Amino acid sequence: MKKPFNVVRKAGAVMVSASLGVLLHAPKAMASEADLVLPDLHSVSFLGGIPGDSLLLWGLAICLFGMVFGAIQYMGIRKLPVHKAMREISELIYETCKTYLITQGKFILILWVLIGAIIVAYFGWLRQMPVDKVVFILVSSLIGILGSYTVAWFGMRINTFANSRTAFASLGGKPFPTYAIPLRAGMSIGMLLISIELFVMLCILLFVRPDYAGPCFIGFAIGESLGASVLRIAGGIFTKIADIGSDLMKIVFKIKEDDARNPGVIADCTGDNAGDSVGPTADGFETYGVTGVALISFILLAIKAPEVQIMLLVWIFAMRLVMILASAFSYWANAALAKMKYANADEMNFEKPLITLVWLTSIVSIVLTYIASYYLISTLGDGTMWWKLASIITCGTIAGALIPELVNRFTSTECAHVRNVVQCSKEGGAALNILSGLVAGNFSAYWMGLAIISLMGAAYGVSTLGLDVMMLAPSVFAFGLVAFGFLSMGPVTIAVDSYGPVTDNAQSVYELSLIETLPNIRQSIQSEFGFQPDFDNAKRYLEANDGAGNTFKATAKPVLIGTAVVGSTTMIFSIIMILTNGLADAAAIEKLSILSPPFLLGLLMGGAVIYWFTGASINAVTTGAYYAVEFIKKNIRLEGVEKASVEDSKKVVEICTKFAQKGMVNLFLTIFFSTLAFACLDSFFFIGYLISIALFGLYQAIFMANAGGAWDNAKKVVETELHAKGTELHDASIVGDTVGDPFKDTSSVALNPIIKFTTLFGLLAIELAIELAPQVAMSLAVVFFALSLLFVHRSFFSMRIKVDEH
DSSP: OOHHHHHHHTTHHHHHHGGGTSSTTOOTTSOOTGGGOOOOGGGSEETTTEEHHHHHHHHHHHHHHHHHHHHHHHHHHHTSOOOHHHHHHHHHHHHHHHHHHHHHHHHHHHHHHHHHHHHIIIIIIISOOOHHHHHHHHHHHHHHHHHHHHHHHHHHHHHHHHHHHHHHHGGGSOSHHHHHHHHHHHHHHHHHHHHHHHHHHHHHHHHSOHHHHHHHHHHHHHHHHHHHHHHHHHHHHHHHHHHHHHHHHHHHHOOOTTOTTOTHHHHHHHHHHIIIIIHHHHHHHHHHHHHHHHHHHHHHHHBOOHHHHHHHHHHHHHHHHHHHHHHHHHHHHHHHHHHHHHTTOSOOOTHHHHHHHHHHHHHHHHHHHHHHHHHHHTTSTTTTHHHHHHHHHHHHHHHHHHHHHHHHHHHSTTSHHHHHHHHHHHHHHHHHHHHHHHHHHHHHHHHHHHHHHHHHHHHHHHHTTTGGGTBSOHHHHHHHHHHHHHTTTHHHHHHHHHHHHHHHHHHHHHHHTTGGGSTTHHHHHHHHHSSOOOHHHHHHHHHHHHHHHHHHHHHHHHHHHHHHHHHHHHHHHHHHHHHTTTTTOHHHHHTSSTTSHHHHHHHHHHHHHHHHHHHHHHHHHHHHHHHHHHHHHHHOOOSSOSSOOHHHHHHHHHHHHHHHHHHHHHHHHHHHHHHHHHHHHOHHHHHHHHHHHHHHHHHHHHHHHHHHHHHHHHHHHHHHTSOOTTSHHHHHHHHHHHHHHHIIIIIHHHHHHHHHHHHHHHHHHHHHHHHSOHHHHHHHHHHHHHHHHHHHHHHHHTSOOOOOOO
């Protein structure tokens, strides 16, 4: 073998597990670092004699295929025909998005200084690691941030290409192109995102020196988590300030959707990308990375046999590669079927081919999972482990398809709950609209919780069939594999999520371009593009497709939050291994019980933080929306103008950015200091806190996301089916939608990165706390908690709207 691979194999395990600060310098009660060193991957062969490292080299080629796929789709969408008027609007949206993203990038670097200080304090001061390694951790964290930031920028750019191309394609008189272009853009994002993530991890595994590989994973994981948290939370606040500010003008001035005279509309379009494109893309990048790292850490902590460790590590990476191939094949097959069925159709249900894509990818992923598992690990254990482990992953894969199906039952324009919201609005106005939306959200939390519990229960059942011979705590490994399976069709999950912001923006671009009012527009389009525009059907297609986009924006949210919660159990296990001396300390294990007061109090504290976070994030939206509405009402011009001024539009964007930043500071720093405080206070209190954050966060996020989705599509039904724009019924549906906006696109989605960041950063925080003297740790707990209370206070009072004297 070439030298780089021999060097890496000496400590292939430690490099990943140490990424969480758990194994790089394990406590003395734990196994030493030498005990966790992985033998040469070249010593274990797969697929008829191919060494493990050589097999992973082929994985790099598959990652390059995914990147090329994404790049080709990007260039293809960019070259699609588009009218100048529509292109100008999409480029204006891009410019405002670019300004926003640059602002967020600077903000992330400021927060990185705080994280960097903790890294330096722990590894440099307490662990006395050489300076060059500490620097390497810091640089690697910047690489992690850059990864999240880069894929977020790519997603924003391709979506702003796709929105104008989709709007223009609707003029052709057929619905199919308005479906195909957004999905094509989404697949480009999904394939590129997963491929880059996996490529980086494989490069670390194959090429980085063993004594630097661990620090590389430490920095990379924390960096991508930080980037995703900021972009997801700030984007969620920004987009809903703009959305509410724009939507309320329809009630106040009785103007149409996306009226070009409304200076809030450009900000709304910017927000669609900031909240529904930039945020989810960065979030997805981090989710796939952190989940994989958590599983790898478990393998190295809980499995003693080096050969088993190697086989499972290579198998996990192979499953990720299968995910890329399954998604590409399913997309092409589904595209061919959809084209045959709908290419010349005058009407189509936009949701059906998307549902078909999800289920097709799920089935293909399951089949390939069993096939690949048989060929890779059929000799593992007693010879039955291959189908048992494949079955556990399949539970997660089924969840990845079943959860979107359940989401459809609560948020689709065709579902009973959305119809109930509409019917209640007819007689009860906004009041019954809101109450019926809350009903939909609460019912959805029950059914999705039941689905997740059932599939996790099935995975647990399989884990009892002999996995304990190979590892400690096989049920924890099973739950980690379920989370892994959630992501087994990752590119498609990202694609259907990205579908929504494109369809939403396409409708806005159409209206803002004033395409119908341009002089000699029919003749111009005929001469330049070779067809007669169909304006009536174009608007109808775009509105109906926006409804499908709303539904599928909602489907990815519970998948990602479910992944965060299920996957967090694996990371929490790493902490438990430290505190219980590898599950050998019976007295410590007894403290992980509700009979232990610190643990119980930690459970209660986690719930309190989740409810504060929900309130604080909604408050940031409420305050920003107040000032946006105030500005728009004072400056909107409805007479004598066709469009709002660019200056007024930029001012609304500025308001949104300002309050997104202010809200983000308070939210993030509260979580940051709370994590440090509780880790220093008591280790078992902290375990209870992390578990509670995950469980409360799961149900709060599902409830809020689906209630918001129901309100959103109830408004869409009123507009597209009942043709009731401008009526009291429409006003009631708008009120419900504005309540649902921060529910579904701010608070619920932000809980996903918060759960992951808290658990990931918590692994480092608990290591830091363990190293401190008890008196010092307690003193720091008091200081950090006081700082967290300061930002909790600021999250309302620094954002408070000035109250009138009278």
